[in-house]
Amino acid sequence: MAVHAIVLAGGAGTRFWPASRNARPKQLLPLVGDETLLAATVSRIAKLVPPERVVIATGAHLLDATRSAVPAVPAENLLAEPAARNTAPAIAWATAVIAARDPEALCMVLPSDHFIAMPAAFEACVEHALEGARRGFLTTLGIRPTRPETGFGYIELGAEQGASLFEAARFVEKPSLAVAEDYVASGKFLWNAGMFFYAARDMLAAVREHLPDVAEKADACARSPASLATVFPTMPSVSIDKGVMEKAKRVAVVPGDFGWSDLGSWQSAWELSPKDDAENVLPDGSVAIDAHGNLVWDHAQSKRTYALVGVSNLVVVETEDAVLIVPRERAQDVRLAVERLKALGSKRI
């Protein structure tokens, strides 16, 4: 049972504006380190899955940029969704494509825009999850929560099923703060990081059972690329979590603790980047005088000299056509700027 990967790289989003744009979403940025998040996702699993067995689901408008970001992945492995339909249609389609090539395939589904600080620990979890998949479980990784985050879904740990493998008793969507606090205190809930491991035939059977319309159309798209443009957009927009995982019978979770971050804002990029003695993250050649905790992100790598004097905890993002300045603690409010620009009819979003 060869292992294949499905990398979900269709995401859009404004939280990293102005570096991220409609045509250059987060996964195509090197937010931590030198590689784009997408390339890092593919590199991270390279020992288990060679590029020829990596399938990337992305948006049609992102196809060229995605290809440039991961040139080792064969062009025929890039699946261009003609419309965004959430994760269930994309995963069903990609799984059908893989199953047509390799009916015995084991698949892992990975988001392309997350950060993992401890790749070896991640790999160990993946091995456990693949073992779950071999045993017929739709298996997910659950991140041990470090705070009562209300922006994530949670998975409740059930009965132990093997080494590091537990029944997934329940999938819960974004909870209230009080509920999230209870979850974290209980030690029985994990964050749902959107990673899934399964035998292709098990997932296809589960989709057929719980989302028969999606199963049929995904199969049509896999068999006949010509029908993609007309069929794919008719699928419902539904997540694999809600559409399949919550309903399927043999669902397992592997608890993991490998320095995962969803990189939710410039604040996270600052947290995860190497810093100087004054906690600044600055381009080479910068000058910081009485300046602490700042992030300067020079997207175009302009090699300009950044001089920060007496300013602290700022995020400064410079691109070829836009500049953002915001306090780190207000990094989420980038969306306000994007909304304003949208209202003004700006193309720079």
Place this chain on the structure above:
Amino acid sequence: MAVHAIVLAGGAGTRFWPASRNARPKQLLPLVGDETLLAATVSRIAKLVPPERVVIATGAHLLDATRSAVPAVPAENLLAEPAARNTAPAIAWATAVIAARDPEALCMVLPSDHFIAMPAAFEACVEHALEGARRGFLTTLGIRPTRPETGFGYIELGAEQGASLFEAARFVEKPSLAVAEDYVASGKFLWNAGMFFYAARDMLAAVREHLPDVAEKADACARSPASLATVFPTMPSVSIDKGVMEKAKRVAVVPGDFGWSDLGSWQSAWELSPKDDAENVLPDGSVAIDAHGNLVWDHAQSKRTYALVGVSNLVVVETEDAVLIVPRERAQDVRLAVERLKALGSKRI
């Protein structure tokens, strides 16, 4: 007695870094409004002095940039100092050049890097000062102080000599704060703004009396441009205030109140620029959300979109090769960044 102008445009300085550089000093920047400060200085007196009668003293390394800034001034009116020697040598030389062309000339000496908010009021003062010059006084304008500034020289008002014309009882160099406070309270002291009005022959006589070495060498430079490179640098570095005005006999002052500013820092540029409802000074197309009192200076007029979210009272200066971010109240500390860059061997100063 035709009126000629001597515009002093040799200044260097780091207070407007990174917009200002060794090769692009303050007077060559459009710090308030669309014109460079130098061009504004020449425009402001155009009713009284046509460009053909404007002589500009500048540094040899600034000659081309200066010519571009004031193309209406004839090339032969640009005097390039081979070395910086403070104001007395430059004024003596320029006055000798003008006197050779027009022995009856009245001269006005104007710094090129100041701002004047009320040009009509300025013009009225100039008329009074020129009348003083016609009557044989070395005449200066004195600015009514609005604060106990310790960075300026002061002039003490003496006996009235005519309409708006007073004897200059005393020139005082930068005083202590206590002394400056007394000066302001007394109502008898004015700021020395470095503007002088005189008959060319009176100034040349005064220089001959008080700085005979400068008089002789300035005369040599005016007569023989070939000797400039060898003679000019041998002059002492001395200001016209200390070298001549403090010692000369018939010295007068015209009190003025015409919205003068020496534009000492980015803080002054912000104060003097038109602001939006949130007290921001921003390039066109910028977006300010919960952002107040900021100055964004886009030197290269890049037409980029500046988005400020939740930041207040910042100065942001963007040039082709350097970026400065500093709180407005610390605008003077720009020099710290320049010193650091100098120590690092940066060429971007």
